[in-house]
Amino acid sequence: MIASMRNVVKRYGDTMALDHLDLNIAEGEILGLLGPNGAGKTTAIRSLIGLISIDSGEIKVFGESQGINNTSIRRNMGLVTQEITVFTELSAIENLRYFGGLYGLKGADLESNVKRVLEFIGLTEHAKKRPSKFSGGMQRRLNIGCALVHRPKLLIMDEPTVGIDPQSRNHILESVKLIAAEGTTVVYTTHYMEEVQAICNRISIMDSGRVIAEGTLDELIGRIHHEDTIRMIAASPSDALTEDIKAVSGVKNVSVSGNNYVIISGADSGNLNRIMEVTIKHGGVVNITADKSNLEDVFLTLTGRKLRDGGEG
Secondary structure (H helix, E strand, O other): OOOOEEEEEEEOOOOEEEEEEEEEEEOOOOOEEOOOOOOHHHHHHHHHHHOOOEEEEEEEHHHOOOOOOHHHHHOEEEEEEEEEEOHHHHHHHHHHHHHHOOOOOHHHHHHHHHHHHHHHOOHHHOOOHHHHHOOOHHHHHHHHHHHOOOOOOOEEOOOOOOOOOOEEEEEEEHHHHHHHOOEEEEEOOOHHHHHHHHHOEEEEEEEOOOEEEEEEEEHHHHHHOOOOEEEEOOOOHHHHHHHOOOHHOOOEEEEEEEEEEEEEEEEEOOOHHHHHHHHHOOOOEEEEEEOOOOHHHHHEEEEEHHHHOOOOO
């Protein structure tokens, strides 16, 4: 393991942000870290990097114990934050030189790494421009470049594609796969389930400050192979309809967004027809289908919530 968190506890007053968290990160993998609002992902990341102290437990990175004063570990880590953290008064190349210098690079090594990263993030032709002149996607790519300039062994990417266009998102996702192929281990958090499915070798799902499930995509989906996912658009959604669906034998979870219902039910229970009958009594069905389970269904089954209910508080 390149990093691990064992029995980690972190409290903020009466709030338990990390509740005896166990998390393993294997060398060379892209680990997708998922969780609903308040699951503890951001606290876990800050603890892993050494930005905040923990109350108890143990964090090891590169075989060393992590802590807020361990600068030797941080020299080999990179962090891509949700927020754009580059300096708008500096050009792209000046930003890369600045962040490279913070990690101890200088002279020919610094210039070589800056040139390499500019090419990698596709900003060579824009090297002397300031980020304020960039599109959102270009700013995101520079943000990633600043975390890569020192060639980190472990890269943490905290929702790196927030608020950008699909083309820039695809560019970043392809870049993450290349980063991993070159030997950097990546921890990737996002509120876009399709990103995790596209790039991650392994997935850890957090809720209430701990990991509640982990494995490959196939392994996680296999955990709910005994369940069906019914997606329905109700003509007249209501609390009464929701309660009546929940009362159908074999129904395990009901998630509602507007007139869209996602219902987790026991496999081969015959509940598709029963749910349709119940809904007709409440005004009718616009559309209803039963799908094969996917990562969204796993997440909903385990946490009772959708991933994109919002960002973590």
